[in-house]
Amino acid sequence: xxxxxxxxxxxxxxxxxxxxxxxxxxxxxxxxxxxxxxxxxxxxxxxxxxxxxxxxxxxxxxxxxxxxxxxxxxxxxxxxxxxxxxxxxxxxxxxxxxxxxxxxxxxxxxxxxxxxxxxxxxxxxxxxxxxxxxxxxxxxxxxxxxxxxxxxxxxxxxxxxxxxxxxxxxxxxxxxxxxxxxxxxxxxxxxxxxxxxxxxxxxxxxxxxxxxxxxxxxxxxxxxxxxxxxxxxxxxxxxxxxxxxxxxxxxxxxxxxxxxxxxxxxxxxxxxxxxxxxxxxxxxxxxxxxxxxxxxxxxxxxxxxxxxxxxxxxxxxxxxxxxxxxxxxxxxxxxxxxxxxxxxxxxxxxxxxxxxxxxxxxxxxxxxxxxxxxxxxxxxxxxxxxxxxxxxxxxxxxxxxxxxxxxxxxxxxxxxxxxxxxxxxxxxxxxxxxxxxxxxxxxxxxxxxxxxxxxxxxxxxxxxxxxxxxx
Amino acid sequence: xxxxxxxxxxxxxxxxxxxxxxxxxxxxxxxxxxxxxxxxxxxxxxxxxxxxxxxxxxxxxxxxxxxxxxxxxxxxxxxxxxxxxxxxxxxxxxxxxxxxxxxxxxxxxxxxxxxxxxxxxxxxxx
Numbered sequence: 001x002x003x004x005x006x007x008x009x010x011x012x013x014x015x016x017x018x019x020x021x022x023x024x025x026x027x028x029x030x031x032x033x034x035x036x037x038x039x040x041x042x043x044x045x046x047x048x049x050x051x052x053x054x055x056x057x058x059x060x061x062x063x064x065x066x067x068x069x070x071x072x073x074x075x076x077x078x079x080x081x082x083x084x085x086x087x088x089x090x091x092x093x094x095x096x097x098x099x100x101x102x103x104x105x106x107x108x109x110x111x112x113x114x115x116x117x118x119x120x121x122x123x124x125x126x127x128x129x130x131x132x133x134x135x136x137x138x139x140x141x142x143x144x145x146x147x148x149x150x151x152x153x154x155x156x157x158x159x160x161x162x163x164x165x166x167x168x169x170x171x172x173x174x175x176x177x178x179x180x181x182x183x184x185x186x187x188x189x190x191x192x193x194x195x196x197x198x199x200x201x202x203x204x205x206x207x208x209x210x211x212x213x214x215x216x217x218x219x220x221x222x223x224x225x226x227x228x229x230x231x232x233x234x235x236x237x238x239x240x241x242x243x244x245x246x247x248x249x250x251x252x253x254x255x256x257x258x259x260x261x262x263x264x265x266x267x268x269x270x271x272x273x274x275x276x277x278x279x280x281x282x283x284x285x286x287x288x289x290x291x292x293x294x295x296x297x298x299x300x301x302x303x304x305x306x307x308x309x310x311x312x313x314x315x316x317x318x319x320x321x322x323x324x325x326x327x328x329x330x331x332x333x334x335x336x337x338x339x340x341x342x343x344x345x346x347x348x349x350x351x352x353x354x355x356x357x358x359x360x361x362x363x364x365x366x367x368x369x370x371x372x373x374x375x376x377x378x379x380x381x382x383x384x385x386x387x388x389x390x391x392x393x394x395x396x397x398x399x400x401x402x403x404x405x406x407x408x409x410x411x412x413x414x415x416x417x418x419x420x421x422x423x424x425x426x427x428x429x430x431x432x433x434x435x436x437x438x439x440x441x442x443x444x445x446x447x448x449x450x451x452x453x454x455x456x457x458x459x460x461x462x463x464x465x466x467x468x469x470x471x
Numbered sequence: 472x473x474x475x476x477x478x479x480x481x482x483x484x485x486x487x488x489x490x491x492x493x494x495x496x497x498x499x500x501x502x503x504x505x506x507x508x509x510x511x512x513x514x515x516x517x518x519x520x521x522x523x524x525x526x527x528x529x530x531x532x533x534x535x536x537x538x539x540x541x542x543x544x545x546x547x548x549x550x551x552x553x554x555x556x557x558x559x560x561x562x563x564x565x566x567x568x569x570x571x572x573x574x575x576x577x578x579x580x581x582x583x584x585x586x587x588x589x590x591x592x593x594x595x596x597x
Contacts, residue, residue, distance in 0.1 A: 312571060315575050329551065333551065336551060336558065346584060347501055350500035351497040353481065353588065353592060356595050
């Protein structure tokens, strides 16, 4: 893959040499370059100037990582290769802001070179930009501990792989282990397919964040470099926007958007760590994922859509036989049919009950009703209350009917208990305790009716909680 | 709780309307069913609040029992949302997101009520 990229620029060998050799290079040469954070064209220039490249590789500093990012971002700007400004930008890459990317390693120069190449290659495709952006930050993020050439080579390969794959899958850079916090955000960017803009934004945000994060421990030069780089990235972003206009749907992203996106990137992303987080932490922070528009309106729309899909899933569980149904329209049809069928059932049952009513055993109904009523209302009352309430009911109704109804009541009460038990999970959201008490009272009444010796039974029943009805 | 309300209402209906027509009684029973549903849901739900409002206003409980005769097979999502809004009490004043939420709760309550009524029916007929 390197070969492909290098072929275009003809710098493969040089890059390879650069990669393998971490020549200290001309530090002085590097410093002036580092002063200018704008990398857009600088990286391109780097391609054409192996000498500079050598210098850059030699610097091998964290700043390089920064530069990588910038270069990656600028990679898309293949056009302004010949800008002199770019030269200065390149310079900044190697040395100055070591604080910016504490993890930048000497390997970065090599990687950045590859990234640049990839950027150039992909600049025509537009999608490579994203990958490059990923490569830049990701590489910068790689801990300095991996200074071994092998590591570099691996990273380079990874970068190349990522870069190569960029045109195909925008920004699907995976496998680059990120140890840094920034890595996380970067990895998010890299792992998820995002539009180039998002990648750019993420980078910008990252840079900003890194700048802010490193501000404390970075030297002033690094801060300056970071600021410069930010500006450069912003400028690059604008340039990129022009290039990627066709690729990106939302062209309204601004710095604010980038910041929000960066925030969202930090939160969102498919990093292993963050996968668990996923979704939205709160209603305020919406995670913009790669490949999705990060406009404020689209974010809100996405939130809304996610809510709706969540509710649709819940409805799918409620409506029987809808687990395999996919699609909103079909699902809504099923829901409508189900609601209508339920309402029809209620009407039908009410008609049936009206027809059956004359045959109802008044006592049963009344006793049950009262029992339920009292059990519901007496959940918090003492046993005596229940006795007082139930006794009059028992004695008010016809004794004969009451006795006759006891046996039949036992069945209905059992049926009711069963119903209530089934209802319990349904109405779990409602007063569960009352239902429990309800059942207990139900049993209590049944016991009373059956034995006729209420006081002792009441106390016993009351004391005996309905273990079987525990919800 | 729902059963309590419903049975009370049933009992009351039975006592009061022994000679009324079955259709009138069925209407009252249906009203009692929905009332018990609404009472069990309380005021936490928009649909129960709308239902209670309807019941208290003594308005005729009209339920879209039948599918619209002009139920065109090509129902778009917008129409579906409208149909759903007609079905669920208090639907018209809800946005799509809330509508789905209320629909879920309404379905839950409806199934509970249907089961309760079936149980009463079985207990009565057995």
